[in-house]
Each structure stands twice: as structure tokens, then as C-alpha cells.
Amino acid sequence: MKRLSLASSLAAAAFVLSAGTALAAPFQCPVRGGDLVFGQEANVNSLDQMTSSTISTRNIAMNIYESLMTRDENNRPILELAESMEESGDGLTYTFRLRQGITFHNGKPMTSADIVASFNRYNRIGLQRSTLDNVDRWEAPDARTFVIRMKQVQPTFIEALSSFSVPIVVIPSEHENDERQQLRTVGTGPFRLLEFVPGSHARLGRFDGYQPNTAFEQRTGFGGYRVACLDTVTFRIVTEASARVAGLETGALQAVEDVPTRSLESLRRNSAITILPLENWWIQIALPNTANPPTDNLAFRRAVQAALGMEDIMDAATDGNYRLNVGFQYPGRPAYTDAGRETYNINNPTRARALLRESGYRNEPIVILTNRDYPPMYNAALVMQQQLRAVGINANLRVVDWPTSVQMSQRVNSNEWHFFHSGWGTQPALGALATMQFLVAPGANYRPRDDKDDPDVLAAWNDMNNLRDPAARQEAFARMQRLVLERAYAYPFGALTKVQAVRANVQGYVPFRIPRFSNVWMTR
Amino acid sequence: MFGVLARRLASAVPVLVIVSLITFGLMRLIPGDPAAAIAGIAATPAQIEQLRQDLGLDEPLLGQLLHYYQGLLRGDLGRSLLLGKGVFAATMERLPVTIGLSLYALVFTLLFGITAGIIAALRQNTFIDQAAMMFAMIGISVPNFFLGLLMIILFAVHLGWLPSGGYVPFGEDPLGWLESTTMPAFSLALLQAGLLARITRSSMLEVLRQDYIRTARAKGLPQRRVILKHALANALIPIVTVVGIIVSLLLSGAVVTEALFSIPGMGQLLTQAVLNRDYPMVQGGLLLVTVFLVLVNITVDTLYAVLDPRVRHE
Numbered sequence: 001m002k003r004l005s006l007a008s009s010l011a012a013a014a015f016v017l018s019a020g021t022a023l024a025a026p027f028q029c030p031v032r033g034g035d036l037v038f039g040q041e042a043n044v045n046s047l048d049q050m051t052s053s054t055i056s057t058r059n060i061a062m063n064i065y066e067s068l069m070t071r072d073e074n075n076r077p078i079l080e081l082a083e084s085m086e087e088s089g090d091g092l093t094y095t096f097r098l099r100q101g102i103t104f105h106n107g108k109p110m111t112s113a114d115i116v117a118s119f120n121r122y123n124r125i126g127l128q129r130s131t132l133d134n135v136d137r138w139e140a141p142d143a144r145t146f147v148i149r150m151k152q153v154q155p156t157f158i159e160a161l162s163s164f165s166v167p168i169v170v171i172p173s174e175h176e177n178d179e180r181q182q183l184r185t186v187g188t189g190p191f192r193l194l195e196f197v198p199g200s201h202a203r204l205g206r207f208d209g210y211q212p213n214t215a216f217e218q219r220t221g222f223g224g225y226r227v228a229c230l231d232t233v234t235f236r237i238v239t240e241a242s243a244r245v246a247g248l249e250t251g252a253l254q255a256v257e258d259v260p261t262r263s264l265e266s267l268r269r270n271s272a273i274t275i276l277p278l279e280n281w282w283i284q285i286a287l288p289n290t291a292n293p294p295t296d297n298l299a300f301r302r303a304v305q306a307a308l309g310m311e312d313i314m315d316a317a318t319d320g321n322y323r324l325n326v327g328f329q330y331p332g333r334p335a336y337t338d339a340g341r342e343t344y345n346i347n348n349p350t351r352a353r354a355l356l357r358e359s360g361y362r363n364e365p366i367v368i369l370t371n372r373d374y375p376p377m378y379n380a381a382l383v384m385q386q387q388l389r390a391v392g393i394n395a396n397l398r399v400v401d402w403p404t405s406v407q408m409s410q411r412v413n414s415n416e417w418h419f420f421h422s423g424w425g426t427q428p429a430l431g432a433l434a435t436m437q438f439l440v441a442p443g444a445n446y447r448p449r450d451d452k453d454d455p456d457v458l459a460a461w462n463d464m465n466n467l468r469d470p471a472a473r474q475e476a477f478a479r480m481q482r483l484v485l486e487r488a489y490a491y492p493f494g495a496l497t498k499v500q501a502v503r504a505n506v507q508g509y510v511p512f513r514i515p516r517f518s519n520v521w522m523t524r
Numbered sequence: 525m526f527g528v529l530a531r532r533l534a535s536a537v538p539v540l541v542i543v544s545l546i547t548f549g550l551m552r553l554i555p556g557d558p559a560a561a562i563a564g565i566a567a568t569p570a571q572i573e574q575l576r577q578d579l580g581l582d583e584p585l586l587g588q589l590l591h592y593y594q595g596l597l598r599g600d601l602g603r604s605l606l607l608g609k610g611v612f613a614a615t616m617e618r619l620p621v622t623i624g625l626s627l628y629a630l631v632f633t634l635l636f637g638i639t640a641g642i643i644a645a646l647r648q649n650t651f652i653d654q655a656a657m658m659f660a661m662i663g664i665s666v667p668n669f670f671l672g673l674l675m676i677i678l679f680a681v682h683l684g685w686l687p688s689g690g691y692v693p694f695g696e697d698p699l700g701w702l703e704s705t706t707m708p709a710f711s712l713a714l715l716q717a718g719l720l721a722r723i724t725r726s727s728m729l730e731v732l733r734q735d736y737i738r739t740a741r742a743k744g745l746p747q748r749r750v751i752l753k754h755a756l757a758n759a760l761i762p763i764v765t766v767v768g769i770i771v772s773l774l775l776s777g778a779v780v781t782e783a784l785f786s787i788p789g790m791g792q793l794l795t796q797a798v799l800n801r802d803y804p805m806v807q808g809g810l811l812l813v814t815v816f817l818v819l820v821n822i823t824v825d826t827l828y829a830v831l832d833p834r835v836r837h838e
Contacts, residue, residue: 043792043796045562045606045607045608045796046607046608048608051578052564053563053564053566053567053568053571053575054562054563054564054566054567055565055566056564058566125578127563127567127571127574127575127578128570128571128574129574130570130574165566165568165571166571179608180578180608181607181608181609182608182609197788198607198617198788199618199788199789199792199793199796200690200691200786200787201690236689236690236786237786237788238689238786239783239786240783240784240786242673242676243676243688243689243784243785243786246676246677246680246681246688246689247688247689250680250681250684250687250688252680252687252688252689252690373799374565400555400556401556401799402560402561402565403556403557403558403560403561403799403800403801404554404555404556404557406556406557406560406572407556407557407560408555410557410560410569410572422565423565425565425566426566427566427568434568437568437570438568438569442569442570442573443568443570443572443573
């Protein structure tokens with residue numbers, strides 16, 4: 001059995017990440033106390049993190065719950081409730097040693113029986129329970145050890161297990177049989193739930209029995225050395241952007257997400273407020289429907305690719321809050337590659353017209369499917385339509401709401417649309433593997449005829465999943481990205497920046513995939 | 525009186541059946557996948573498919589209708605797809621919030637609407653009349669959403685008198701409830717107050733021209749008594765009719781106001797349910813709101829009988 005002391009290696013990673021403060025002692029709250037109110041844009045219907053994939057649930061629940069493993073600031077897997085993890089030489093067994101002294105918010109000490117119960121519940125009703133499809137069984141040989149035995153070797157299992165999309169959060173064993181969305185909210189995280197009124201707010205309080213993870217010295221990503229400095233954090237649902245801004249200005253809210261661009265100017269002038277851009281929030285993207293003409297024609301899809309100017313599209317989509325970005329990962333991330341960059345941001349009408357002639361396009365109406373629920377998607381579609389018209393493509397918008405556009409885009413061999421506008425947020429943040437699943441069946445977003453994958457793309461996907469050497473898996477990802485871009489199965493426009501803001505007395509708040517309130521304090 | 529009540533209650537049954545059928549049919553006619561809506565933008569196709577199976581959304585339409593009516597006969601409105609809890613329980617958590625807000629708005633409506641209407645009628649064709657009717661027109665013309673935003677900027681951001689949003693339950697802190705609902709109630713009330721002012725004015729003008737008012741004045745009755753006892757009492761019948769309609773308008777208007785002021789009421793609940801295609805919640809929630817409105821209308825009809833002896837005798 002080879003021992004992969006993930007904790008130490010990843011603690012080293014954390015060392016590199018926080019080089020500036022690495023020699024300092026573990027984080028200590030400069031100020032303890034205070035009540036922070038966060039203005040959240042989307043409603044929360046449930047705090048059952050095992051059965052929800054919504055960002056709004058995750059925003060709150062990930063301050064309450066913890067998992068065996070999670071992701072660090074750069075999205076690498078790290079240990080959270082486990083202090084070590086060993087992978088057997090044959091790759092079929094993962095043995096986790098649990099951290100000592102962890103207690104739930106109800107005061108009960110956490111043991112491996114709770115991990116077993118959490119896995120059992122997740123396997124029964126967890127939304128991403130396919131993560132455990134290749135797991136033969138899990139067991140708890142003693143109170144501090146948890147073992148996962150695989151059916152087959154799966155080199156990417158740890159990546160899947162540490163995913164924050166729908167994480168396997170650890171709950172007390174007595175909650176194992178709680179039904180879907182009825183989970184009693186008791187976790188091991190730095191904050192505990194005090195009150196939850198759906199549609200209004202969730203109030204969390206500092207969990208005084210919390211044990212920070214001493215393998216780290218600072219917070220990193222979803223884990224690391226976390227300390228609750230604030231007495232309470234209230235997530236108040238404020239769906240109206242103007243009301244969020246007003247709340248921030250009056251001090252009724254100390255932090256908000258998604259500040260509208262029209263308010264940025266005045267907020268920047270306000271010394272009581274700090275603007276915090278969150279780069280790489282999502283990849284703005286359009287996907288062709290390759291089941292039908294003329295988007296089944298590669299020359300036509302390339303003509304579209306050649307016609308697109310990404311600056312204009314992203315500028316309109318994001319009100320200027322964007323970065324140009326090749327492909328499906330972000331620069332600086334471990335899996336980033338610019339493979340296929342020659343297909344990006346061509347913006348060459350002459351070439352587009354030549355490719356159109358080559359494709360035999362005869363002015364058939366082209367339907368761009370988009371929605372108004374997410375304004376960046378609508379705005380991107382609007383500019384795309386104009387750019388396509390400029391090269392002679394008879395492009396038309398079809399505007400529906402988000403659920404309808406998803407339903408239409410997922411119909412096999414649909415002839416109702418040619419391009420579908422979307423935004424990929426969580427999956428690119430999770431890494432290449434999570435992102436590229438959007439491009440293989442079932443439900444490949446470019447909608448191949450009869451849902452049959454392009455065999456070359458599928459081969460690259462299989463290599464991404466099955467090769468044991470991480471470098472070979474990365475090479476497979478680069479190959480898959482190149483194939484997808486060269487065959488114009490997707491048009492990633494760029495990376496959207498989401499703007500958050502806090503009152504100036506809120507310290508230590510760093511925008512991330514969720515609003516993290518550990519290691520955050522308020523000066524008086 | 526009891527006859528009126530019994531007749532009205534009996535006529536409510538077909539109304540409720542029709543409403544339940546229409547909401548069931550309309551929700552199924554709207555395109556859109558509830559699983560995609562509930563799973564959110566971050567979900568993968570596999571997660572959406574998993575959710576679709578978990579929620580049992582693959583059942584044929586007729587089976588769904590049958591289950592719905594079987595549930596109704598048992599008094600079970602179903603389970604919200606979005607919240608994972610019973611529709612009745614979810615509604616009972618939110619309906620009191622909206623009713624409280626609407627009643628508060630109704631107080632503003634009656635206070636401003638009837639007062640302005642009476643004053644305008646008594647001072648017909650004077651500056652006061654014109655000012656009151658201009659106020660009524662502003663109320664009718666300004667969207668409550670816009671008015672709410674203006675109020676937030678003035679009273680919350682600049683003056684700091686009232687909170688910019690949020691809700692405090694009455695049982696928890698009555699003063700906090702007043703603070704958190706005053707702006708929403710006022711912005712909700714202004715349109716209806718304008719409407720009521722105009723109706724009160726015309727109703728009062730009509731009554732003031734009646735012979736019995738002239739007789740009352742000729743008998744030397746004090747003006748106050750003539751206005752309140754003889755004129756207003758008779759002008760009240762059309763006003764009461766409008767108040768019944770106003771209550772339903774306040775309830776439906778609360779949708780926008782609740783979103784703006786972050787108030788967890790029925791409006792927000794039903795909006796979310798519609799946007800997320802939460803069929804059971806929309807069907808059950810609307811049915812319960814309809815029951816409430818039917819009760820309001822029955823109350824109004826009963827009030828006719830109280831106000832007008834001719835209705836009682838009929």
C-alpha cells in the first residue's frame with residue numbers, strides 16, 4: 001500500500017499559496033464578535049446540501065457543513081475532516097484516517113459511523129450519487145477509520161469525491177434517514193444554523209466547539225484553517241439589485257453579491273464600501289445543435305466561429321466585467337491549456353463569408369436560443385446575432401425563460417434551435433473533468449444527432465477519465481479541448497467577472513465560489 | 525342573512541373547481557422543465573436527469589391530474605417540488621405575512637382614499653378638489669415598484685428612518701413589523717387609494733345631490749351628521765364593492781412589492797413556484813389564495829346586507 005499523505009503535500013501547497021504569510025502562526029481573529037448581514041441575490045429553498053446543486057444553497061450550507069475532502073483556493077483536492085488518506089497500490093482502496101476532536105453542532109463527537117451514514121444517505125438520495133457508482137462498498141473498521149473499496153480502478157475518483165458541486169457533506173448518523181430536502185441542518189463547520197426562513201433569510205451563529213484543521217495555517221478554498229470570528233452571519237435574500245445596493249449604502253447589509261454595473265461608479269466613490277471583483281465566475285458560451293442543418297455542417301460552424309468577435313460579445317454580456325479566455329479552464333489553474341487558441345476570437349468577416357460559401361449555406365433562418373433570466377446570456381446572444389447577420393447569416397433570436405431553454409436544448413434531434421446560450425460556472429471551477437462532461441453523452445451540449453458522440457472526442461474523454469498518469473490525463477484534456485474548438489462544438493466567449501462588495505469595516509473577506517465567512521472579522 | 529351566506533358558500537364550490545382545473549392546465553401548458561429550473565444553472569445534464577427521476581416528473585398527465593384530485597378530496601394539496609414540504613404548510617407560513625401586509629396597506633388605502641374622496645366631493649370644483657384628484661391620479665399612474673424604489677432611496681438611504689428591506693414578524697416585534705412594512709404597505713396602497721378616492725368622490729357627489737340630503741340639511745342637521753350618517757352611509761355600498769376588489773388587488777400587487785422589499789410572503793412564494801415550475805405549489809397555493817378571496821367576497825356580500833336593509837329583506 002502506498003501512502004499518499006495528501007494532508008502534508010497539500011499543506012505544502014497551501015504553504016506555496018500563502019507564501020507571504022506562511023511563516024506566521026495559524027490565523028487568529030484580530031477582532032471577535034459582530035453580526036454581519038450578507039445580501040444574497042437568489043432564493044434558497046433548502047439547506048440540504050446533498051440534494052441541491054444550486055449556488056444559493058451552497059453559499060450558505062458550505063459555511064455549515066464539511067466533507068472528508070474538499071478543494072483549495074486553486075481547486076486542488078485537500079483533506080478536510082480526514083487527517084490522512086492512503087490509496088492502495090492497486091488503486092482499489094482508499095483509507096481515510098479521521099481528524100480527532102471533531103464534534104457536530106449538536107455536541108456529538110464525529111466518528112466513522114457518521115461518515116458511513118452520510119455516504120449511505122448520499123447514495124440513496126444524493127443528487128450526484130453517480131459519483132459512487134464505481135464504489136463497491138464503504139466501511140468503518142474502527143471509530144477513526146473509513147475505507148472506500150472500488151469496483152474498478154478510477155484514477156479520477158478523488159477529484160470526484162472532493163467536488164463541491166453536490167458534495168458528500170458529513171451529517172450525524174441519526175440523520176441518515178432524513179428525506180430529500182428535509183435534512184436537519186447539523187454539520188461540523190465553523191458556523192451552525194440558528195434560523196432559516198425560506199424566502200427571507202438564514203441566520204448562522206459561530207460554533208464555539210469548532211476544531212480548525214491544523215494541517216493548514218490559513219483558510220484556503222472551501223477548507224484550510226478556518227475560524228469563525230463573527231458572532232452571527234445572516235444571509236438575507238435580496239433579489240432586487242437596487243435594494244442590495246441601497247442596503248449596502250445604508251449599512252443594513254455589510255456585504256452583497258452581484259453588484260450591478262450601473263451602481264459601481266457611485267459605490268467606488270463611497271469610502272465606506274470596498275468593491276471586490278470575483279474573476280472567472282463563469283464561462284460565457286454558446287453551443288451549436290449539430291443534429292440539424294446547417295449547424296451539422298462543419299464549414300458552417302467554422303464560418304460562425306470566424307465571424308465572432310469576443311470583445312464585443314463579452315463587453316455587452318458583462319457590462320465590461322470580463323476577461324478574454326481561450327477554452328474551458330482559466331489561466332493560472334492547474335489544468336489550463338490554450339489548445340485550440342487559433343479558433344478563438346477570429347473576428348474575420350472575409351474568412352467567415354468564404355467558409356459560408358464553402359458550406360453551401362442558402363440563407364436558411366438560424367435560431368439562437370437564449371433567455372432573459374440571465375441577462376449576460378441574452379446580451380451575448382444579441383451581439384452574436386448582429387455579428388452573424390453582418391456576414392450574411394439570417395440569424396434570429398428565440399427568447400424564452402431559462403427552464404424552457406434548457407428543456408428545448410436537451411431534446412434529442414431538436415429542430416427548434418441552432419445555437420444555445422449558456423454559462424458554465426461551477427464546472428470549470430471544479431476542473432477540466434467536470435467541465436468536459438458537458439461535451440459527451442448523455443446530454444452532450446452540442447446535441448449530436450441521436451445523442452451519438454464524436455468518436456474522437458469520446459476517445460479523448462475516456463483517456464481523461466481512465467489514464468493513471470496525471471500528465472497523460474492533462475494531455476487528453478488538451479486534445480479534447482482542441483477537438484471541440486476545431487470542430488466548433490462550442491463557442492466559449494470569455495470569462496465573466498462577478499462583482500461583490502463589502503462595507504469597509506469588513507476585513508478578511510475574499511470572494512470565492514461561495515461567500516466564505518470564516519476568517520472574516522469586522523472592525524468597529 | 526344566513527340565506528345570503530349559504531348561497532354564497534355554495535356558489536364558491538364550482539369557482540374552486542374551475543380555478544383548480546385552470547391552474548393545473550396552465551402550468552402544464554407552460555413549457556420548461558421543473559427539474560432544470562430547480563437544479564439551477566450550475567447543474568449538469570446528469571444531475572437534472574437524476575432530479576427529474578427523484579421528483580417523479582415522468583408520470584403521464586392524466587395520472588398527475590387524478591393524483592391531484594384524489595389528494596384534494598383527502599385535503600392534501602401535495603408537496604412542493606422546490607421546498608420539499610407540504611403545500612398547505614408552506615402556504616400557511618407565507619400567507620399571514622402577505623395578509624398582514626395587505627391589511628396594513630388597506631388601512632392606508634381607506635384612510636387616504638376615502639378621506640380624499642369625501643373632501644373632494646364636499647369641495648367640488650375647488651382647488652382642494654383638484655389637488656385631491658391630482659393626488660389620486662399620481663397614485664394610479666406611478667407603478668408601485670418605482671414608488672418603492674424612490675421611497676427606499678429617500679427614507680432608507682438618505683434619511684435612514686426606515687430599513688431598506690427585510691421583514692420582522694409581528695409576533696416577534698410589533699414595532700419592528702411596523703418599520704419593516706410601512707414602506708411596502710404605503711407603496712402598495714397608493715394606487716388603490718387613488719382609485720378609491722375617485723370612486724368615493726363620485727359616489728358621494730351622487731348621494732349629496734339626493735333629496736333626502738337636502739331634506740336633512742333643511743331640517744337643520746349639523747353638516748357633520750349629514751355627511752357621516754346620511755351621505756357616507758349611503759355612498760358606502762359602491763365603496764364596499766370596490767374595497768372587496770381592492771383586497772384582491774393588494775394581494776396580487778404584493779408580488780412585486782415583496783420582491784423589492786425582501787418580504788417572505790405569498791407573492792414571492794408563488795413567483796418562485798411559477799418560475800421554477802413547482803406545479804403542486806402553484807396549484808395548491810393559488811387554490812388557497814382563491815379560498816381567501818372567496819371569503820373576502822362573501823364578507824363583502826354580507827356587509828351589503830348589513831348596510832342595506834333591502835338586501836336583508838330580499
